[in-house]
Every structure is written in structure tokens, then in C-alpha cells.
Amino acid sequence: MERWHNRIAVVTGASSGIGTAVVKDLVREGVIVVALARRMDRLEAIRNTLPKDQQSRLHVQKCDVTKENDVNDTFDWIEQTLGGVDILINNAGVLIPGVLLTQSLSEINQVLQTNIVGVVHCTQRAFKSMKSRNFDGHVFLINSLTGHGVLTCPPDEVPNFSIYGPSKYAITSITEVLRQEFRGYKTKIKVTVSTNIK
Template sequence: MVISMERWRGKVAIVTGASSGVGAGIAEKLVEEGLQVVGLARRKEKMEELAKKLEGKSGKLYPIKTDVTKEEEILQAFKWVKENLGPIHVLVNSAGIMRKTNLREGDTTMWKEIFDTNTLALCITTREAIKDMRANNVDGHIIHINTIGGHTVPNFEYLSVYSGAKWGVTALTETLRQELNSIKSKIRITSISPGVVFTELIANAGICEHSQLESFYKDAASLVPEDIGDAVVYVLSTPQHVQVHELIIRANGET
């Protein structure tokens, strides 16, 4: 099997959640590989900082302020891409949130935020990317950034609803594979499921303070966002006839 990113160089990739953490790590790797990367996130200033850092690389990062829980903002972002950069070849659904909530006494607003961001937004962006790929005869690639919690239920306080949303991503990956097969499409779909990754996700959820992040992760072997970026590059590098349906990636020694 020949591993190569050559066919993607110069092509357009959309990465959601590109302002920090895993999404930023993925965007950076794809820019370094020569793609024209459109970052969608609410914190445009963070993406602009990353774009400045990546100046001089073979690709480029285009930040677009987008709240993926608002369908109209997703549609506007995709419209801008089509009018200014051309056909979409890659979509990476990396936007995700946790919230400090549970099932027995949880907050409905938080539940909606979790499902809107982790599951429904992924459905909308996937639909729009596939419509564009098919309209332009592009055999593209859709990548969902899932989690170990989308395959097994972790015994960890406040992750019950988050895990439920991510199990939905696992089901949607297989659902899409079957749909694409039914129309004989060569668009590929991959779910990448990391274990523990050192990001601000749990701090942004209110599960711990930002100042406590290092101590929180200290005793747990963890990945870093760049590792997930490398995983995305790997699945994109495989030949067109190869479908990496699910990739589970954990730190060596993760407990």
C-alpha cells in the first residue's frame, strides 16, 4: 500500500472546531501538507493567530467565524468556500464540547448544546460537503473526530450525555458508509476515535479549572492534538480503494 498526500495538495479542506485543541492540530498538519484549509469556529481571533503562525507553509489557513450550532452560519461558510476557493475535497468534523451535566439531574440546555455541537452540526456539515463533492465529481473524504467514549461508556462523572452524543457519531459513520455504497459513490468516510488528549475540553466544560489542567493530566498517559493531526494525514494518505473505517488511537500506557 502506497501512502501519499500528493493528490490532496492544493485542494480545499474544511475543519470545524479549528480554533484550539484537536481541530487546531489537524488544521496545522493539513496546511503543512499543502492543503487550502478553511477553519470554522466561533473564536476567529484564535484561528487568525494560527494562520499567522502558518504563513510560509505550503498550504494556507482561512479562518471563518462560525457557530456550528447555527445552521445558517454553516451554510454561509460553505457558500463562501464554494465562491472563493472552489470544490471541497476534505471535511474534518472536529468541533466538540463537553458540559458538566448528567442524566439524573442534568440541565436540558446543556444537553442540547452537547448534541447540537457533537452530533447535529456534524450531520449538517457532512450533508453540505457531500452535496458539493457530488456536484463537482470529487471523490472526497469525510472524517469524523469521534472518541473512545463513542464505543464504550466511560465510568467518569459528567460524561453520560457526551458519550451518548459520540455513540451517535459511531452510528452515523456506518450509516453514511452504507448510503454512499448504495449510490456507488467513491467518497470515503472515516471515524477517528482518540483516547485521552491533552486539550482544554474538560476545563471549558467546567469539570476543572484551566489552572488545574496539568495536574489533571499528570498521572494519565495522554495524546496531544498533533497526534490526531497525524492520524488524519494517515487516513487521507491511503489509496482511494482503501477505506479506514475506524481508527482508535490511544497513548501508550493510557489507564
């Protein structure tokens, strides 16, 4: 982790679960972290749990990754205030239980906007920052087991994961697309997918 000491890491979906754990680990390792989420009260609470000498390493920003203006404003702030993005952890994700055949399109769209479009937009902004500074950064995409295989339900049950699995399948594909694009742009930016158990 020494290479990343005092570098800038952006973590989406930082207000709970994996996002919170990643934020705390990075701050503890000497990385300057920008934690993004919709719930500022939770982000502030995370900062308050850190040792006093680490709290200044955590910046919190309200950002809904499904909103283009939120993402642009947040990454503009990072560029202007901290100088750029060196690491991006795309952790924001949502599962809205339902049946694909009957679930409302607005709920399906919310999952797709969060789990796919938000990842793409944040990655575009991080890449722009890294490339403009000729910095070989790292992009992480947090995936799910459902991004590698469809969960099978008993024959007499109707599954209720709806579009979540397909959205995570997209992350598997996006990871390879990004790897090839980073190579095509002659960068040494790395992309890593990490699969959690849900």
C-alpha cells in the same frame, strides 16, 4: 498526501487542540485549509504561527456548527470563493460536565447540537459539494473513547459526563450510516472515524 495537494479541506472546531494540529499539518502538506470555529481571534493567532509562505493556504471563517445559517453561509462562501469542499474533518465537539438526571435540557441540547447535528449538517454540505463536482472526497469524523463504551465510575460516585458519551456513540453509528449512503449513491467518497483519548 500528493493526491490532496492544493485540494480544499474544511476543519471544524479548528481553534484549539486536535483541530489546530490538523490545520497545521494539512497546510504544511500543501492542502488549502478552511478553519472554522466560533473564536476568530484564535483562528487568526493560528495563522500567525504558520511560516509566512504557508499563511495564504489558510482561510479562517467564524462558524458555529450549531447554527444552521452559520453553516450554510460558510459553505456557500467556500463554494463561491474556493470552488468546493474536497475533505471535511468534523472535529467540533463539546463536553459540558453534568449529571444526565439533573442537567438542564439547554446544556444537553447544546452538546447534541454540536456533537451530532453539526456533524450531520456539515457532512451534508460537504457531500453536496463533492457529488455536484463528481469528486471522490473524504469525510473524517473525530470520535472519543466514550463513543465505543460507557465509562464506569466507582459505585459511590455519580458520573458527570451526562449526554457526552451517548452523543459520541451516535458518531460511531453515523459513520456506518454514511459509509452505506455513500455506497448507495454510487460514489467513492470515503468516510473515516478517528478516535481520540477523551
